[in-house]
Amino acid sequence: MSQGIWIFEEHDNRGTKNVTLELLSEGQKLARRLKEELCVCLLGYQVENFIPRLAEFGAEKIYLADGMQLSEYNLDAYVSILGGLIEIYQPSVLMMGATPTGSELGPRIAARYGLPCITEIKKIGGSSENFQVTKSVYNDRLYADVKPASARPLIITLPPGETDIVKPKKTAEPAVIKTEIKLDENVKRVRYNKFIKGDPKTIRVDEADLILALGNGVDSETLPVAHELADLLGATLGGTRVAVDKGLIPFERQIGLTGKTVLPNMLISCGISGAYEFTDGMKDSKMIIAINNDGKARIFEVANLGVKGDLKEIIPAVINKIKIHKQTSS
């Protein structure tokens, strides 16, 4: 008997990545339809504290492999642990992000354990007996309806940033199945020497730690200072639909209902009224600072810290303070 819809968890030093929450959202629907349990494979070092967040997004069972040996991502170790779990528990489907990690891990596990693997899935359909997916071919220039020919477990990868993150209405305490990590020393065929931080200007807004969000209140006078502030803070730019329409940011940096859902450590909102269509995509940010000259703006309802004032005065004053702080602390 198959044992659930499995999600492969990905994290960085901030915690579980959005791509996992997207997979959990898609997984909830699939698990409901196939009447299966929604499970998460959580591998890494000191990752047990991620479990409450996974539960919040619907995880009913966690397969946990937590140990020093997994303090950094290692392809061979992950293939061996995940493959071992699949052999024992026989899930229906293992869902992974079509991320750099998921895209190498999924096909590698499939090849090693002789499992079907379908990558870059756009849509999941069909019934338990007649499972069918639509996948992208040639970078979305063509799509194909695909059916796994052999029995499950089936491995699928889904592109990140294409699924809305949805919390289930009810959540429960997930069961945790701890896995002993037994790794052969030779399992490390590749070593990571050093990690180099990505440029905040180019990373995706839904992957950013710190976001400076621009709205209609930003004009040609305040835009250059907003850029200067983002550079000084190492913040990634995002914003509202109006900011996109005004050409302040490109569409892929739009936050909200028809844009990206973001979960940064901090979001600084500049000249944004706080329409529901915007706040829906950013309200779960850990810390929200809002600058707006209208004390009644709705954005202040979701902000942890509200600054009532004109961007033309506030942003240069903040820049000044940061520069003084940097000079005195260097």
Ligand SMILES: Cc1cc2nc3c(=O)[nH]c(=O)nc-3n(C[C@H](O)[C@H](O)[C@H](O)COP(=O)(O)OP(=O)(O)OC[C@H]3O[C@@H](n4cnc5c(N)ncnc54)[C@H](O)[C@@H]3O)c2cc1C
């Ligand atoms: C179906 C649908 C989907 C949508 N999807 C999205 C979406 O995904 N994302 C999104 O953002 N919107 C979306 N919208 C649009 C949304 O309804 C709002 O119109 C939009 O979010 C407003 O953007 P804003 O806050 O930048 O602009 P405004 O509402 O115009 O607010 C500008 C704010 O800036 C303040 N301000 C002005 N000048 C200054 C200054 N000098 N200093 C300080 N503050 C100043 C003003 O007081 C005001 O509060 C959608 C709308 C629809 C109908």
